[in-house]
Amino acid sequence: MDDLMPDETTIHTWVLLARAGRTAVEAVEAELKAAGLPPLGWYDVLWELERADDRALRPFEIESRLLLAQYNLSRLLKRMEAAGLVDRRPSTEDGRGHIITITEAGAAMRRRMWPVYARAIEAAFGARLSGSDMLRLSALLERVVRGAEEA
Amino acid sequence: MDDLMPDETTIHTWVLLARAGRTAVEAVEAELKAAGLPPLGWYDVLWELERADDRALRPFEIESRLLLAQYNLSRLLKRMEAAGLVDRRPSTEDGRGHIITITEAGAAMRRRMWPVYARAIEAAFGARLSGSDMLRLSALLERVVRGAEEA
DNA sequence: AAAGATTGAAGCATCAATCTTT
DNA sequence: AAAGATTGATGCTTCAATCTTT
Numbered sequence: 001m002d003d004l005m006p007d008e009t010t011i012h013t014w015v016l017l018a019r020a021g022r023t024a025v026e027a028v029e030a031e032l033k034a035a036g037l038p039p040l041g042w043y044d045v046l047w048e049l050e051r052a053d054d055r056a057l058r059p060f061e062i063e064s065r066l067l068l069a070q071y072n073l074s075r076l077l078k079r080m081e082a083a084g085l086v087d088r089r090p091s092t093e094d095g096r097g098h099i100i101t102i103t104e105a106g107a108a109m110r111r112r113m114w115p116v117y118a119r120a121i122e123a124a125f126g127a128r129l130s131g132s133d134m135l136r137l138s139a140l141l142e143r144v145v146r147g148a149e150e151a
Numbered sequence: 152m153d154d155l156m157p158d159e160t161t162i163h164t165w166v167l168l169a170r171a172g173r174t175a176v177e178a179v180e181a182e183l184k185a186a187g188l189p190p191l192g193w194y195d196v197l198w199e200l201e202r203a204d205d206r207a208l209r210p211f212e213i214e215s216r217l218l219l220a221q222y223n224l225s226r227l228l229k230r231m232e233a234a235g236l237v238d239r240r241p242s243t244e245d246g247r248g249h250i251i252t253i254t255e256a257g258a259a260m261r262r263r264m265w266p267v268y269a270r271a272i273e274a275a276f277g278a279r280l281s282g283s284d285m286l287r288l289s290a291l292l293e294r295v296v297r298g299a300e301e302a
Numbered sequence: 303a304a305a306g307a308t309t310g311a312a313g314c315a316t317c318a319a320t321c322t323t324t
Numbered sequence: 325a326a327a328g329a330t331t332g333a334t335g336c337t338t339c340a341a342t343c344t345t346t
Contacts, residue, residue, distance in 0.1 A: 004270075004273050004277075004278075005266075005269050005270065005273060006269055006272045006273040006276075006277040007277075007282070009282065009285050009286055009289060010272060010273065010276065010277040010285055011269070011272060012289060013276075013285050013288055013289040013292065014175060014272045014276050014277070016289060016292040016293060016296055017168075017171060017172050017175050017276070017288075017292055018172055018175055018176050019172075019218070019296055020168060020172060020292045020295045020296050020299075021168050021169055021170075021171060021172015021173060021175070021176075022172060022176075022218075023218070023296065023299045024165060024168050024169055024172070024295070024299075025169050025172075025173075027299070058306080059306075059307065060305080060306060060307085067170070067173075067174070069337085069338080070306075070307065070308085071307085071308075071309080071337085071338075071339085072336090072337065072338080073307095074307060074308055074309085075308090075309090075336075075337085076336095078308095079336095091306095094305095094306080094345080094346080095344075095345050095346080096305065096306045096307070096344060096345045096346070097305090097306055097307075097345090098306085098307075115156075118156050118157055118162070119155075119156065121157045121161060121162060121165045122155050122156060122157040122161065124299065125157075125161070125164075125165050125168070125295065126155075126157040126158075126161040126165070127155075127298075128294055128295050128298035129291065129294060129295065131158070131160065133291060133294075134160050134161055134164050135160055136287065136291065137164055137168075137288070137291045137292075137295075138160060138163060138164040138167060140280065140284060140287065140288045140291070141164065141167040141168055141171045141288075142167060143279055143280060143284075144171045144175070144276065144279055144280065144288075145167055145170055145171050145174065147278075147279035148171075148174045148175075148178070148275065209328080210328075210329065211327080211328060211329085220315085220316080221328075221329065221330085222315085222316075222317085222329085222330075222331080223314090223315065223316080224329095225329060225330055225331085226314080226315085226330090226331090227314095229330095230314095242328095245323080245324080245327095245328080246322075246323050246324080247322060247323045247324070247327065247328045247329070248323090248327090248328055248329080249328085249329075303346100304345105304346080305344100305345085305346070306343105306344085306345080306346095307342105307343085307344085307345105308341105308342080308343080308344105309340100309341085309342075309343100310339105310340095310341085310342100311338100311339090311340090311341105312337100312338085312339080312340105313336105313337080313338075313339095314335105314336085314337070314338090315334100315335080315336075315337090316333100316334080316335075316336090317332105317333085317334080317335100318331100318332095318333090318334105319330105319331085319332085319333100320329100320330080320331075320332100321328105321329085321330080321331100322327100322328085322329085322330105323326105323327085323328080323329105324325100324326080324327075324328095
């Protein structure tokens with residue numbers, strides 16, 4: 001338990017981080033919406049499923065990868081299932097659990113979303129830093145994020 | 152209108168930025184809630200009012216400083232007014248507008264929130280980077296945020 | 303009792319429509 | 325018509341309670 005107060009630079013940087021993260025996400029969300037596509041959270045779930053072995057994951061695995069609350073994901077998956085992008089079936093190994101798989105429509109949706117997502121990243125973010133500065137930023141954020149995972 | 156696709160480093164860094172910003176904010180929100188205090192958004196409004204000339208601002212001024220949607224702020228101010236932290240009265244200069252002021256209770260609440268907020272920043276963020284790395288991160292984020300303002 | 307997951311109720315955010323004043 | 329601001333309806337998030345299986 002650390003009781004120290006942050007210095008001015010730390011406070012200022014924290015505010016910048018919060019704002020930069022928010023505006024970065026909002027810029028992408030706005031482009032997706034303008035293109036008539038689902039929000040970022042849907043993309044994240046589809047992508048995790050597509051990368052996974054057998055294109056299948058248990059809900060608790062998606063939660064830990066995306067840092068989502070259980071009840072939050074439960075309802076997100078319900079919406080995505082209603083949209084035909086994922087399937088859910090009971091697990092045979094663990095009677096408490098479900099298994100989520102991505103459907104062909106889900107994979108197709110992810111493919112439609114990607115170019116919009118990627119171009120929004122480039123326009124709202126990538127174009128602002130050189131390649132070497134991007135690497136520097138990446139290394140610094142990596143340490144911020146890694147630290148948060150240990151907590 | 153730039154149609155280029157981002158490189159791998161840019162994509163990776165964008166994901167890190169989104170996650171770092173989110174976890175940074177969530178860590179502070181969790182501490183505020185654990186202390187029985189209002190959320191960050193309330194702090195932001197109180198702080199803007201306290202810094203402003205005459206401790207008063209028009210809603211549209213708060214919106215542009217905090218990047219909030221009009222309807223969003225309208226309801227936030229209604230809650231804060233109900234809690235006795237701000238006052239609102241019609242503007243005499245502009246018949247369309249209102250003037251928001253911070254109450255003594257609002258200023259007292261901001262003072263109670265600050266140490267919790269500050270210690271959460273230090274524990275969840277400040278402690279992870281050295282002073283010189285914090286300055287480097289600040290400079291990089293500054294450029295990301297400045298670019299977003301021009302858009 | 304703990305883990306995996308869902309759900310009713312309540313709170314907050316968002317869209318579209320609205321109102322008043324400039 | 326545009327700017328400042330609010331509101332009804334709708335959708336999403338969050339809390340707390342619940343259910344089943346381990």
